[in-house]
Amino acid sequence: SIDKAFTNTSHPLDAIPIVGSSGLRSYWEAFKLLLTGGPAVIRRGYDLYPEGCFRIARPTHWLVIVSGPKHVKEFGDAQEHVLSFRGGMENTIAVTQVVGRTIAEDTYHQLTIRGSLTKNLQACFDGVREEIEFAFDEVLKLQGTEWKTLKTLNAMTAVVARVNNRLLVGLPLCRNKTYLDTSIQFAIDVIVSGQIIGFFPQYMRPFVGPLVTSRNKSIATALQLLGPVIEERLAKADTLGSNWPGKPNDFISWLLDDAVGEERTVRNLVLRVLSTNFAAIHTTSMTFTHAIFDLMTRPELIQPLRDEAERVFEEEGWTKNALNKMIKMDSFLRETQRLHTMGPVNMFRKVVAKDGFRFSDGTFLPEGTFACIAIDSIHHDTSFHQNAAELDAFRFAREREEYTATHDRDGQDMFKRHMVNAATDHLPWGIGKHVCPGRFFAAMELKTMLAHVLIKYDFEPQVPGVRPKDIVFGLSVTPNMFAKIRFRKRANLWAWV
């Protein structure tokens, strides 16, 4: 049963109820949370406080969990100097130790992603599509009509790393195995070593950091492979001006357009690319793996999605605009993201304002408080989504249809149920000030990959009918990395594919 007791001694967070245990037992509770107990505790808390805040014990501090549309909006909209994204990252993955001071302090690359990268998606679509075809051929290596069984998450991570890097660093590096392995490994290293370092108090981190992270090895390899490319681009920009003839249209160029001062060094630019890969690879490959697992458990969804993709591409060709017409696919991916989040909570923040942070209902978080949002419980709340526990693949397509039937097409609300739209009841991309700037690219990539897989392959689960169990560790949840899928080239491929 739930112990809602408040601590006896005075604590600045006294007004926020505890879920789990207080006092000495809270250490045991915190330990359980480090293993697999996280999601259940958050669900229990949410059932009690769906419109407000509660707190749970972490080994060194309390973590406040925020819920309710009003609170979520205020939380997302708060300024960095009040609720700090960086402070949250520092606490969860010790970003200064693991990635580096300059990256932690100056996040200009997120503006490059929000700006140039997103603006160029149309222009880069053909390259991304080509890379998707190439990557699936390379990773699946299918001959004739043979079936091949692969670990899904591994295979999809390999595909996504190539595709992302086609946009980030271009050919030929996006096909270099050592470079790709380094990008994938760097991201894993950031998460794993960051969490370990995160257990230590601030003053010990500079000493512990170098002992537990292999980031220096990853950075050295990336410097070796990516360094010369960046050096050449820097040299050309310096001698020929920023718009030199033949300048590639990729993330390196866009970064260089925005980088100033000490950011224009090879090492810092390499770190930017690695950090962007960190934000982009595993998020996208986990989402894609969840989508494939959903299709494996609900195979009746494959045909309508395949029909839609085939029809749209037949009418429009493989273009970015064609993706906008795949309303069922957009809805299905949004639904997959709703049901399978990367943990029970997200959007970690630290209160850094001296005066703390106050919600409009008066709830107060003092300076130094760590807080986050109850994403998974919000997504499963039946007051926001009918039959919220069920995968209803086309629920958002229906909502869009209902909306367009009764409203002006140009109305702002038109986009509310699109996959890229963040809302207080739909938070896979976060919301507010730090809402994911890469979401337009991720959505384009996920849709093109799914259309490609649906049109080009047959696929089956190794164990039919059972969704592979997610792996829970602490407050993070990943799709099962051991689960396997069988792929085969489809026999009646369309001539134009």
Ligand code: HEM
């Ligand atoms: C399905 C794929 C993805 C998911 C689910 C996802 C999710 C998120 C979330 C939840 C946040 C906000 C975190 C917070 O508020 O605490 C975020 C931020 C961010 N994402 Fe993504 N992301 C994805 C793909 C990408 C891609 C492809 C890129 C880069 C091209 C990217 C770059 C970033 C960056 C740079 C930020 C930090 C924004 C800031 O500092 O304001 N993400 N992402």
